Structure formats: structure tokens, C-alpha cells
Amino acid sequence: MEVLSERKKRILHAVVASHIKTADPVGSRTVARTYRMGLSSATIRNEMADLEEMGYLEQPHTSAGRIPSQKGYRYYVDHLMTSSKLSDEEELSISRSLSSEKMREIEQIIANAVKVLSAVTRQTSLIMGPQFQKSTFQQMRILPLDERRGLVVLITDSGFIKNKVIELNQSLSPPELQQVVSYLNHKLFGLSIDQVTTSLINELKRDLFRRLEILEQAFILLEESLREEQQARVYLGGTTNILSQPEFKSVDKIHRMLSLFEQESLLFEILEKGLSEEGIVVKIGTENEYEDIHECSLITATYKIKQRVLGTIGVLGPTRMDYRWIIAVLRCLVDQLNRTLS
Amino acid sequence: MEVLSERKKRILHAVVASHIKTADPVGSRTVARTYRMGLSSATIRNEMADLEEMGYLEQPHTSAGRIPSQKGYRYYVDHLMTSSKLSDEEELSISRSLSSEKMREIEQIIANAVKVLSAVTRQTSLIMGPQFQKSTFQQMRILPLDERRGLVVLITDSGFIKNKVIELNQSLSPPELQQVVSYLNHKLFGLSIDQVTTSLINELKRDLFRRLEILEQAFILLEESLREEQQARVYLGGTTNILSQPEFKSVDKIHRMLSLFEQESLLFEILEKGLSEEGIVVKIGTENEYEDIHECSLITATYKIKQRVLGTIGVLGPTRMDYRWIIAVLRCLVDQLNRTLS
DNA sequence: AGTTAGCACTCGTCTCCTATGAGTGCTAAC
DNA sequence: GTTAGCACTCATAGGAGACGAGTGCTAACT
Structure with missing residues (x-):
């Protein structure tokens, strides 16, 4: 250069x-x-x-x-570009709207953050929901509902709770169930969900089959429920904000942009790129891989739960966007978010 | 007339x-x-x-x-308008895309239905997620996680499972907890969530306080979790389809429409109107209450879980839409949906 | 009395033309 | 190296004219 x-x-x-x-x-x-x-x-x-x-x-x-x-x-x-500091009011308004008391559930916090971000920046914003796979297994419980059904509850260190009703093809006595569950907890504790591979599950299954040949279906379903959310949700906010931008006045362009927003898996891939690098990443125009956003810039930042990088949050706007200010907003928001989530 | x-x-x-x-x-x-x-x-x-x-x-x-x-x-x-029957292929394609094997969770079924509907009709479609309040309480469990935290699990007859981690300000012995839980289950079983009013909760709280003055926070949280989802989620699909309609070529119109789509609570109100009347409802142009959709028509149908009407599914398009065909599609889809959900 | 052919008229759309003005590149003088 | 001056370019806006789809009305026909 x-x-x-x-x-x-x-x-x-x-x-x-x-x-x-x-x-x-x-x-x-x-x-x-x-x-x-x-x-x-x-x-x-x-x-x-x-x-x-x-x-x-x-x-x-x-x-x-x-x-x-x-x-x-x-x-x-x-x-x-010099880095900019937000005014006290701006900072306050972000932290206030982020910390409304009731916000206990992690998903709500995320969904709210994306709303705040798009409202403040008046751009489209996206958050990749925390990645289940990166959290570590903490405990698992099976709650018998009636003779044939049970509720599997899975809890991770970062506060995820997943549950699934399973059908048992044979009734289980509570002690038997207890035994299985504590065996599983013992084996799985502290592993990241990524590490709970199919082969590990098969191994456990072999171990258990020797003792009780019951939980076949429970296992299939546990496995499924682990795999199924391979891909975390992407939350979107302010998608219509781009319509106010003068560079998007052709219906055709708008159409392509918005169609992109409907494809969660693409958005996920886009955001995932920012995940490798901690901190703020700016992708301008064609630096973005997807053709539909070649006229846009994407500024992403990573957020953490308990020191572990779990997701990406970003702002998407025309290449002509106020990088300086948006980066400042993003910094502030991620700070708040990290604090709230830990 | x-x-x-x-x-x-x-x-x-x-x-x-x-x-x-x-x-x-x-x-x-x-x-x-x-x-x-x-x-x-x-x-x-x-x-x-x-x-x-x-x-x-x-x-x-x-x-x-x-x-x-x-x-x-x-x-x-x-x-x-004569009523129309879908071709076998159309019907097949709907039922096939609706019944992919893994679809166990109710929310996934709903989310998928809206996708299918918008893809088939090439219009925007909306579903009001099943209304939690209309289901009846089936059982509640509290799962102790450690000394200070527990997981409240709430199960309704229509298959909803809600859970929430609560903090207990005092440790509880398992038998005490058991006692509280079974008392609550006894009192609440069979009530619709609607009926679990604040006053009822207060009454229960008084009853229990006499015996154990512990679960204060648990109660607050239970109450919150009941209230909080007063308003079910609205799932949207094919929002960009309206952009292909020749009547929406002004960016301004598009903007207003799409902004509407971002306000979940408004969508909810719109859909709720169809809930009172079982079957298919067609609202044309200004028959819709909201000004932003005065140039649109909305066709809604109700779906049921176990004979109880729980939600509304609808298609939104320009007044110039193929009522005949869309009604046929909607009929077919709701039929399938009702069967899948029960 | 209902139906039809004929014709003048309306009005949105397309195309072509011109005027306007912002902003440039170049040259020559400072 | 900097600046004033000037000719040139080109997007945009507005206006004039041609075109054509479709109407309403009248008079003739069955």
C-alpha cells in the first residue's frame, strides 16, 4: 500500500x-x-x-x-478513522434498554440486544444466538412423566436448557432410571457439546446395554437433540431500515437483500466468519463473500459468556455507513452484553 | 345487497x-x-x-x-367463487413437506408450516403460535440443580413444555420441595393457563406460606413465566413475496408493509381477530383494521390441537389475490396440521 | 327493447428534445 | 506548487408530441 x-x-x-x-x-x-x-x-x-x-x-x-x-x-x-466515544446519553440509553429487570432467559437477552442495536444504529443488525456446541455439558436429568413418557432435560454451563419429551418403549423403575442418568452425568460432565460425538454416544450405549436394554429410544432422541441445533438461530432486527437508505431505492436490490434475510443458514455462515477473530471485524463491500451484500458493509463483534466466545453480533448497512460511530455503538453494546450474560 | x-x-x-x-x-x-x-x-x-x-x-x-x-x-x-380442490401433486407436496419425520416439537411444526404455506402460495404467510393460555395445566415439577437453584418445568396437555431456572433464597430439603410441588399439581391440574390468575396464585401462596415460608421467589418466577408469554409468537414466512407483486412497486408502500411485519404485537392482534370464528375468514382491503394493509387481503384459518382451537394461520397478499386457490391451499394445510398436532 | 357498429374523446405512457447546473480537466498566469 | 478561468460533459427535469387502449354515446338494426 x-x-x-x-x-x-x-x-x-x-x-x-x-x-x-x-x-x-x-x-x-x-x-x-x-x-x-x-x-x-x-x-x-x-x-x-x-x-x-x-x-x-x-x-x-x-x-x-x-x-x-x-x-x-x-x-x-x-x-x-479515529475511534469515537459515545455520548453519555447514548451509552445510558443502550444500557437501560438492555437491562430491563425481567430479562433472565438467555434467548430473550439476545433477541432484545438485536432490537436495541438496530434501533440505535438505524441499520439492520444480526446476532448469532449463542452456540450450543461450544458450551460444556453440565448435567442431564430424566423426569418421568407417566409410564411411557419421560422428559429429558439437558443443562450446560452457559445456562442453556434443552428439553425433549421421549417415549420409553418399556417402563423403567425410578432407580434404574436414576442409575442410567447418573452414569451419563458422570461420563459427560465437563465435555463441550462438540465433543459428544456419535462414537462417544455409541460407546456409552454399549456400556449401558450390558446393564439395561431399555433406553434405546431415549438415546436416539438424545443424540438427535444434540445434533439438531448444530446451527444456532440468527436473530434479525431492523431489516426494513435499509429501505430508508438512498442507495437502496430499486425494488430489485431490496428484493435481493431481503430474500437473503429470509435464509437463516446463509446469515449464519456470514456471521460465522467473524467468530474466528475476537473483537471487531469490518468487512467492506466485496470483502464479503456473498454477492448479494457486495454493496454493503458488515461490522461484527464477538460476545462472550463466561470468558468463552459464543456468538457474533453485527450491523449490516450500505458501504457508505458511519463506521466510526457504529463501531463505538457495537463496542458499547458488546461490553454490556458480556456483563449481562455472565 | x-x-x-x-x-x-x-x-x-x-x-x-x-x-x-x-x-x-x-x-x-x-x-x-x-x-x-x-x-x-x-x-x-x-x-x-x-x-x-x-x-x-x-x-x-x-x-x-x-x-x-x-x-x-x-x-x-x-x-x-366456486370452491376448488387442489391437484393431487399439490396436495402431496404439502403433506410431504409438512411431515418430515423429525418434526416432533410443536414449535418446529408451526415454523415449518408457515414456510410451506408461503412457498406454495408465493404470498406472505403468518401463523400465530399456539396459545399457551388456552392449554390446560397438566403438571409441574421442580428439579433441584444445586443448593441454591432449581429448574421449574411446566407441562400442558397440548405438549408445551416451559422451563425456568429459579434461585431459591434458602435451601430446601427434597421432601419439602416434593410437598409443595404435589400440592400445586393437585390444585392446578386441569385448569387452563388463562384461569391461573394472580389472585389464584396469591391464594395458593397464602396456603403454602403457613407451611413453608420459602418459595417466595419461586412463586414470583412462576407467575412471571405464566404472564410473560401472554402473547404467543407470530411466525412469518415469505415476507419478500409481496415485492414480486406488481401492485407493490413503490418503495414507500413496501416500507410500510415490511415495517408492519417487524411489529410482532400488531401481527398478533391482526391474527387474533380470526380466532373467534372457527374456519376460514376472508378480510378484504379496508375490512382489515390496520391501515397499512388496506390494500391487502388476509385469509385466515384456525388450527386445533386435540379439538381445541389454539391458533390462527393466514395468508396476506394484495386484494388482487387468487382467493379460490389460496383458500383451497389453506384448507388442505390446516387439515394436515390438525392431524399432525394431535 | 335489447343489441351492436361506429366514432369522437380521454388520458396514461413512451419518446424525443432542450434547458439547467453541478462539477470536471486543462491551460496559462501567478 | 497554486490558482483563476473557461470549455466541456453529463445526469436530471420538464415539456411537446405521437400512440393506443378503452371508454361513452348515438344511431341503426333485429
């Missing part, structure tokens, strides 16, 4: 800032006037021509001003 | 059918030709002028054809 002169940096910064604000191409005159460069528009024009040649700016058409290219945004995010 | 001559009925029917198919205003010539009336366009023109005067048709502008008015659609739905 070439080195830009101080002046070029200032001009690029000005162009990005102005375009983020107004959504219009910005001309040399505007830069000269509004950003008090102490230079005439002609000089700025020359510099902007240079910047265009280097690929940081582009022109929608000959007689329009310049807009930042993807490379320009990247440079802005990496080198020009 | 006036009586229409046989001929007027045929013409109205033709106009509605043609407009549903093409979305364009339909002219006298089209009616004469495509529907083989054995009449000249001029005659039809006269009849159409009559129908317009009576309020069944309207003209977007002087030199355009006619489109059915809301009243026209109403007449069509009430008097002209």
Missing part, C-alpha cells in the same frame, strides 16, 4: 466524511469550503484526480463529484 | 378472474373475447358501466378498463 501525503489523507478523509453524511458524490468545491483546507478547489481537484488514479476514489460519471471506492473506505477504516 | 342479473354476475366474475390473473385493468373487449360471452363489447361496456355505478367495479382513470372494487371482490368471494 502506497504512502499518502498528509494532504491527500486529509482530502480522502474529507471526501469519506462528507459522503457518509450526505450520500452524494462530493465535489472539490465542497471539500475546499466545508473542510477549510486553505486550498482552492482547483488544487483539491488535482489531488482528487491523483487519489482516483490510485484507486481510493471513483466517479459515478464524468461531471459528478467523487465517492470513496472500496479501497478508499478500507484506507479510511484502517488509517484515518 | 341488490340482486345482480345472471349476465352481470358472469361479467363481474370474468372481470375478477381476469384481473386476478393479469393485474391489469380489464376492458370490455377482453371480457367479450376471452370469456366467450356471445355478446359484443359494446353490450358488455353497458353492463360494466352499470356494475361500476352499483359499486362493484371501478376505473383507475377514464380511458382504462375496469378493476373490481372491494365490494366487487366481496361479492366474488361470497357468491361467485
Whole structure:
């Protein structure tokens, strides 16, 4: 990456800032006037021509001003953008709406966080629900309901509770059941759900079959219930916010964007990319893998439960988005979220 | 309501059918030709002028054809539309996609049904999740997790399982807990969740307080968990389908529609209206209470679990929708759904 | 009396044209 | 290296005209 002169940096910064604000191409005159460069528009024009040649700016058409290219945004995010602090009111409003007393259940907290985030940023926001597989097994219980049915309850360290009614093909005496359950708890305790593989389950099954040949179905169902949520839910908020963005005024574009939002599995994949790297990740335009969001940027952050990274939360908006501010909001929200969840 | 001559009925029917198919205003010539009336366009023109005067048709502008008015659609739905049977393939495809083996959990069945419905009809569809309050209490268990925490499990006759971790401010001996639980089960069994009012809970609380002054927090939480889901979830599918409809090409209209979809509580109210009446309800245009869907029609049906009406499922589309066919699809789907859920 | 042919009329849509103005690139002077 | 000046470009808006689908009305026909 070439080195830009101080002046070029200032001009690029000005162009990005102005375009983020107004959504219009910005001309040399505007830069000269509004950003008090102490230079005439002609000089700025020359510099902007240079910047265009280097690929940081582009022109929608000959007689329009310049807009930042993807490379320009990247440079802005990496080198020009100063980090910003939210105002006290903003911070307060986030923490207040996040911590309404009743919010005990983890899923509710997540669902609420996405609402808050989209409301504050006025963009679309997404959260990947905490990943079941990354939590560790804590205990399992079987609650007999009647002669033929039982309720399997599975509890993980991060507070997940999953349950499933199972049918037993033979009635079980409480002590027998107790025995099975405590054996399983002993074997499984502390393992992450990821580690409860089919082969491990088969092994346990073999062990138990020797003693009681009953729980066949219970096992199948336990196994199923573990596999089934391989893919955590994705929560969406403010999906219609993109409709207010001037860059999305073609129905066709809107259609493609919104269709994407209906495909949870795709959203999941998109968010999953941010999971590997702790902290904030900014993906601009075509840096995103999916074609439908090549005109968008995605800012993601990871959140944790008890020090373990469990999910991703992100904001999706047009490439022309207020990176500085949104990153600040995201930082604040994740902080709060981490605290609430632990 | 006036009586229409046989001929007027045929013409109205033709106009509605043609407009549903093409979305364009339909002219006298089209009616004469495509529907083989054995009449000249001029005659039809006269009849159409009559129908317009009576309020069944309207003209977007002087030199355009006619489109059915809301009243026209109403007449069509009430008097002209014959009921239709789905083709075997259609029926098969619905029942197949609805009954994939693994679908044990009630919420998954519901979520899947809405997907199928929107995919088949290519409209937006909504389901009100089964109403917790309408089910009856079956049993409650408290599972001690450790010294200070317990898991409350609530099971209803329709297969709902709700659970919640509670903190006990004092440790409880298993027999004490057992005592409380069996007392509660005894008192609550068979009541619908609706009937478990705050005053009833208070009464129970008084009874128990005399014996053990412990479960204060457990009670608060039980109460909360009952109240909290007063309002069942609404599942949405195919929200972007309306974007393909030619009547929704203004971004503004789309925006208003989609914003509505983000407000779950409003959707709930809309669907709730259909709950009172068993069977299929068609609401056309302004017959819907909410202004944002005054250009839409909503067809709803109720579904049951074990003979009890528990929720509403519906299709939302432009007033110009294929009522006949969609009603047939909805009938078929609800049938399947009722069978699956019982 | 009901039906039909004929015709003038309306009005939305499409296309072409022009005026406008923002913003550029280039050149020459400072 | 910087700036003023000027010719040039091009998206956008508005207006004029052609087109055509479809109507309402009248007069003639059965």
C-alpha cells in the first residue's frame, strides 16, 4: 500500500466524511469550503484526480463529484478513522434498554440486544444466538412423566436448557432410571457439546446395554437433540431500515437483500466468519463473500459468556455507513452484553 | 345487497378472474373475447358501466378498463367463487413437506408450516403460535440443580413444555420441595393457563406460606413465566413475496408493509381477530383494521390441537389475490396440521 | 327493447428534445 | 506548487408530441 501525503489523507478523509453524511458524490468545491483546507478547489481537484488514479476514489460519471471506492473506505477504516466515544446519553440509553429487570432467559437477552442495536444504529443488525456446541455439558436429568413418557432435560454451563419429551418403549423403575442418568452425568460432565460425538454416544450405549436394554429410544432422541441445533438461530432486527437508505431505492436490490434475510443458514455462515477473530471485524463491500451484500458493509463483534466466545453480533448497512460511530455503538453494546450474560 | 342479473354476475366474475390473473385493468373487449360471452363489447361496456355505478367495479382513470372494487371482490368471494380442490401433486407436496419425520416439537411444526404455506402460495404467510393460555395445566415439577437453584418445568396437555431456572433464597430439603410441588399439581391440574390468575396464585401462596415460608421467589418466577408469554409468537414466512407483486412497486408502500411485519404485537392482534370464528375468514382491503394493509387481503384459518382451537394461520397478499386457490391451499394445510398436532 | 357498429374523446405512457447546473480537466498566469 | 478561468460533459427535469387502449354515446338494426 502506497504512502499518502498528509494532504491527500486529509482530502480522502474529507471526501469519506462528507459522503457518509450526505450520500452524494462530493465535489472539490465542497471539500475546499466545508473542510477549510486553505486550498482552492482547483488544487483539491488535482489531488482528487491523483487519489482516483490510485484507486481510493471513483466517479459515478464524468461531471459528478467523487465517492470513496472500496479501497478508499478500507484506507479510511484502517488509517484515518479515529475511534469515537459515545455520548453519555447514548451509552445510558443502550444500557437501560438492555437491562430491563425481567430479562433472565438467555434467548430473550439476545433477541432484545438485536432490537436495541438496530434501533440505535438505524441499520439492520444480526446476532448469532449463542452456540450450543461450544458450551460444556453440565448435567442431564430424566423426569418421568407417566409410564411411557419421560422428559429429558439437558443443562450446560452457559445456562442453556434443552428439553425433549421421549417415549420409553418399556417402563423403567425410578432407580434404574436414576442409575442410567447418573452414569451419563458422570461420563459427560465437563465435555463441550462438540465433543459428544456419535462414537462417544455409541460407546456409552454399549456400556449401558450390558446393564439395561431399555433406553434405546431415549438415546436416539438424545443424540438427535444434540445434533439438531448444530446451527444456532440468527436473530434479525431492523431489516426494513435499509429501505430508508438512498442507495437502496430499486425494488430489485431490496428484493435481493431481503430474500437473503429470509435464509437463516446463509446469515449464519456470514456471521460465522467473524467468530474466528475476537473483537471487531469490518468487512467492506466485496470483502464479503456473498454477492448479494457486495454493496454493503458488515461490522461484527464477538460476545462472550463466561470468558468463552459464543456468538457474533453485527450491523449490516450500505458501504457508505458511519463506521466510526457504529463501531463505538457495537463496542458499547458488546461490553454490556458480556456483563449481562455472565 | 341488490340482486345482480345472471349476465352481470358472469361479467363481474370474468372481470375478477381476469384481473386476478393479469393485474391489469380489464376492458370490455377482453371480457367479450376471452370469456366467450356471445355478446359484443359494446353490450358488455353497458353492463360494466352499470356494475361500476352499483359499486362493484371501478376505473383507475377514464380511458382504462375496469378493476373490481372491494365490494366487487366481496361479492366474488361470497357468491361467485366456486370452491376448488387442489391437484393431487399439490396436495402431496404439502403433506410431504409438512411431515418430515423429525418434526416432533410443536414449535418446529408451526415454523415449518408457515414456510410451506408461503412457498406454495408465493404470498406472505403468518401463523400465530399456539396459545399457551388456552392449554390446560397438566403438571409441574421442580428439579433441584444445586443448593441454591432449581429448574421449574411446566407441562400442558397440548405438549408445551416451559422451563425456568429459579434461585431459591434458602435451601430446601427434597421432601419439602416434593410437598409443595404435589400440592400445586393437585390444585392446578386441569385448569387452563388463562384461569391461573394472580389472585389464584396469591391464594395458593397464602396456603403454602403457613407451611413453608420459602418459595417466595419461586412463586414470583412462576407467575412471571405464566404472564410473560401472554402473547404467543407470530411466525412469518415469505415476507419478500409481496415485492414480486406488481401492485407493490413503490418503495414507500413496501416500507410500510415490511415495517408492519417487524411489529410482532400488531401481527398478533391482526391474527387474533380470526380466532373467534372457527374456519376460514376472508378480510378484504379496508375490512382489515390496520391501515397499512388496506390494500391487502388476509385469509385466515384456525388450527386445533386435540379439538381445541389454539391458533390462527393466514395468508396476506394484495386484494388482487387468487382467493379460490389460496383458500383451497389453506384448507388442505390446516387439515394436515390438525392431524399432525394431535 | 335489447343489441351492436361506429366514432369522437380521454388520458396514461413512451419518446424525443432542450434547458439547467453541478462539477470536471486543462491551460496559462501567478 | 497554486490558482483563476473557461470549455466541456453529463445526469436530471420538464415539456411537446405521437400512440393506443378503452371508454361513452348515438344511431341503426333485429
